[in-house]
Amino acid sequence: MKRLLTLLAVICLASFSAQAQDKTAVKYASTITPQDMKAKLSVLASDDFQGRETGTPGQEKASKFLEDFYQKLGLQAPVDGTYRQKFSMFQSDWSDVYIKTKSGKKVNGKDIIFFGNANMAKELKLATVFVGKGETLDNMDVKGKGVIAMASSREMLEKLNASGAKAVFIISADDEQFTQTLPRQARRALLSRLRFDKVAAADESMVFYITKAIAAEMLNSSADKLEAAASNPASIKPRSVSLKVTEKLKELKTENMVAFLEGTDLKDEVLVISSHFDHIGQNEDGTVINNGADDDGSGTTGVMEIAEAFAQAAKEGNKPRRSILFLNVTGEEKGLLGSEYYSEHPLYPIEKTVNNLNIDMIGRVDPDHENDRDYVYVIGSEKLSSHLKVISEYANITYTGLNLDYRYDDPNDTNRFYYRSDHYNFAKKGIPIIFYFNGVHADYHRPTDTVDKIEFDVMAKRAQLVFHTAWILANRDQRTPVDREDDMTYNR
Numbered sequence: 001m002k003r004l005l006t007l008l009a010v011i012c013l014a015s016f017s018a019q020a021q022d023k024t025a026v027k028y029a030s031t032i033t034p035q036d037m038k039a040k041l042s043v044l045a046s047d048d049f050q051g052r053e054t055g056t057p058g059q060e061k062a063s064k065f066l067e068d069f070y071q072k073l074g075l076q077a078p079v080d081g082t083y084r085q086k087f088s089m090f091q092s093d094w095s096d097v098y099i100k101t102k103s104g105k106k107v108n109g110k111d112i113i114f115f116g117n118a119n120m121a122k123e124l125k126l127a128t129v130f131v132g133k134g135e136t137l138d139n140m141d142v143k144g145k146g147v148i149a150m151a152s153s154r155e156m157l158e159k160l161n162a163s164g165a166k167a168v169f170i171i172s173a174d175d176e177q178f179t180q181t182l183p184r185q186a187r188r189a190l191l192s193r194l195r196f197d198k199v200a201a202a203d204e205s206m207v208f209y210i211t212k213a214i215a216a217e218m219l220n221s222s223a224d225k226l227e228a229a230a231s232n233p234a235s236i237k238p239r240s241v242s243l244k245v246t247e248k249l250k251e252l253k254t255e256n257m258v259a260f261l262e263g264t265d266l267k268d269e270v271l272v273i274s275s276h277f278d279h280i281g282q283n284e285d286g287t288v289i290n291n292g293a294d295d296d297g298s299g300t301t302g303v304m305e306i307a308e309a310f311a312q313a314a315k316e317g318n319k320p321r322r323s324i325l326f327l328n329v330t331g332e333e334k335g336l337l338g339s340e341y342y343s344e345h346p347l348y349p350i351e352k353t354v355n356n357l358n359i360d361m362i363g364r365v366d367p368d369h370e371n372d373r374d375y376v377y378v379i380g381s382e383k384l385s386s387h388l389k390v391i392s393e394y395a396n397i398t399y400t401g402l403n404l405d406y407r408y409d410d411p412n413d414t415n416r417f418y419y420r421s422d423h424y425n426f427a428k429k430g431i432p433i434i435f436y437f438n439g440v441h442a443d444y445h446r447p448t449d450t451v452d453k454i455e456f457d458v459m460a461k462r463a464q465l466v467f468h469t470a471w472i473l474a475n476r477d478q479r480t481p482v483d484r485e486d487d488m489t490y491n492r
């Protein structure tokens with residue numbers, strides 16, 4: 001029933017569209033141009049910004065660029081007179097982790113792979129037993145010991161996990177393959193994910209992935225003998241093994257960029273228009289740069305253009321009724337961290353935050369739309385409020401005429417994009433959101449995501465759609481009600 005009403009409402013709105021254009025809105029939307037977008041994005045996605053990775057000098061350049069821009073627009077600086085919501089994140093560096101053997105130290109990321117959490121001031125000497133494929137594990141007491149096991153079943157790993165062993169060493173099934181894939185694994189093993197807390201985890205745990213050759217050295221045996229003893233591990237004598245795990249804590253300072261436009265009679269209510277301005281950076285020596293023109297230089301440029309249009313309107317006496325926060329978050333590529341930080345430390349009360357319009361990738365045309373360029377994926381618009389999609393449709397029919405593609409709203413879609421960008425941290429707090437997206441393409445998260453591939457005419461239309469939707473949301477009498485909370489129980 002509700003669906004039918006919604007549909008009727010859209011049809012009614014559509015039939016009035018020719019007369020219903022708000023000339024004031026059209027005037028400011030027209031300041032959002034392909035030329036302006038190209039000028040801004042060419043700076044944001046230049047090599048000079050080094051791929052804008054969170055906490056790097058390249059990102060700081062992007063922060064400064066945004067800061068100067070918002071200042072020039074005359075928008076309010078809401079954090080003690082600045083445009084920066086600063087915070088620290090932490091990361092464990094596990095490069096000082098090794099096992100000592102006859103032939104020398106076997107080091108994490110070079111010879112072995114370590115996953116776990118511990119921090120010791122000096123080397124640990126550990127009585128260590130070989131358990132082969134673990135078939136006899138049930139009858140053994142390995143509490144507080146080191147356990148060397150051959151990679152076998154998931155069941156065995158679970159048993160080892162529950163055994164109370166102090167450290168577990170897993171022998172690779174294939175040494176050659178282990179050595180080949182080690183450089184790829186090393187990245188994850190050497191640096192933990194960024195986190196908000198200084199302390200990683202409460203429990204100490206140590207799992208080492210090692211080659212058969214290293215295991216043989218640790219046990220003063222040979223690879224062949226270990227192989228032969230897989231089901232009869234008692235034939236290999238226990239040994240004492242020395243190892244060390246040192247956690248080096250890294251602190252990364254970063255910030256969300258924020259600029260505020262105060263509304264008029266409904267100024268306590270805030271609409272958030274967002275993008276993420278971080279990206280995945282460059283390789284170690286700076287020879288390969290991931291410029292992130294589409295991801296999410298395009299969304300950040302969109303937010304800047306929309307901010308400019310609203311700021312211009314305000315200067316000419318056309319302030320929005322509600323306030324608008326322009327938000328460029330950090331740490332998206334590290335796990336939606338900047339938006340999580342904002343949603344946990346909001347500058348304006350969450351209950352007064354009416355909507356979030358989030359733009360993440362609007363500069364490209366995906367392979368599915370090569371013959372239908374004027375499109376955008378609109379995601380999540382009816383998850384929490386039945387009104388929001390209607391308003392979005394109205395804005396599009398009246399002003400921009402794009403093909404709004406809703407395929408990713410299908411709860412069975414395996415991409416699960418609704419959960420994969422910053423708007424989700426607002427949705428989690430019960431704030432109705434819309435996520436604007438052009439879909440993935442061959443250059444996604446690659447050094448080839450560059451400005452020359454951006455289709456600025458389509459990108460400007462998409463940003464205009466966000467602007468018009470924002471204009472309506474900021475000026476209408478009622479905020480969009482949350483009338484569809486049940487959808488949030490969707491099984492993740």
Ligand SMILES: [Zn+2]
Nearest residue numbers: 295296360361
């Ligand atoms: Zn992105």
